[in-house]
């Protein structure tokens with residue numbers, strides 16, 4: 001998307017601005033450093049779940065310091081997002097320890113689990129996974145349980161998956177059911193609507209998306225059907241450049257996301273007090289400024305680190321490698337500075353080395369300009385680095 005198109009699409013997306021009909025304001029404590037909040041943080045309702053939550057939530061994924069979670073909670077954030085696989089379970093354990101003495105009505109929590117609904121032991125394994133997550137969290141229920149990283153419509157609508165998700169909800173262990181997707185295909189949203197099972201969609205949503213008009217229309221169909229939408233990958237890779245040298249302005253990115261009143265909350269993965277402050281600054285003044293719009297428009301033509309997950313490369317690659325997931329692994333190290341997450345991603349893909357070695361010419365032509373073979377060669381060795389060396 002070029003600069004001019006971006007500005008016109010953003011203007012349309014922002015027609016509802018932050019103070020949309022479903023938006024309210026609530027006073028939410030003070031800044032973690034003790035400074036008074038500049039303004040209350042707006043809250044929105046997450047579709048038919050009825051959960052009213054601040055527009056800023058915490059993606060706990062990479063945080064390993066409970067003091068940052070405490071600061072976020074004290075600053076008025078109430079929704080916390082984790083997953084079964086994050087930090088090999090330590091992320092859920094940290095949240096369980098932090099929240100065990102807190103009023104269960106003072107926060108909401110989401111976790112996620114991935115499994116293959118076509119495997120023989122799927123039901124047994126998925127139930128064991130969810131039970132383990134609840135045990136780590138020291139909770140009887142989670143507010144949202146997401147089927148994690150749904151890549152295609154077939155998996156998302158598998159009868160075996162839908163049956164077990166309904167079972168989790170009927171048993172009261174998941175108040176609401178959702179799915180997360182990096183692929184952000186409108187067809188996935190339409191399939192989720194048709195299933196009637198998914199209350200929430202956790203979706204990649206940022207100013208770099210090429211298919212914004214189609215995606216916004218699908219999100220609107222979801223909202224009309226009662227679904228709630230939570231945004232991740234809001235920083236478009238975390239860096240302004242393809243090398244990951246300069247951190248992106250997170251406040252501008254978040255304000256852009258909140259222009260869309262159909263997005264209830266964003267879950268940036270801040271890991272430090274500085275990054276939390278940057279997000280809070282945005283949440284206390286959530287309207288896009290002219291300088292934000294100019295800044296983000298100026299990044300439109302840059303390569304950056306965000307893979308669109310368009311999937312074009314998979315059929316172009318002679319070995320049909322899972323290139324989008326590999327690009328995500330690359331982004332985790334060079335954008336997020338979090339190599340252990342790259343390693344987890346590569347291990348999930350069961351890749352053991354540079355799968356491009358021996359391929360003379362790369363046949364992939366990426367619309368984002370990614371030199372995918374170079375990126376794969378750069379990230380592949382991390383799978384063999386012992387985890388204790390990785391941040």
Ligand code: SF4
Nearest residue numbers: 307308310311313366
């Ligand atoms: S073609 Fe490029 S943008 Fe599309 S999924 Fe592949 S690497 Fe990502």
Ligand code: SF4
Nearest residue numbers: 317356359362363373
């Ligand atoms: S170099 Fe790698 S990504 Fe490119 S076609 Fe060969 S195997 Fe596929």
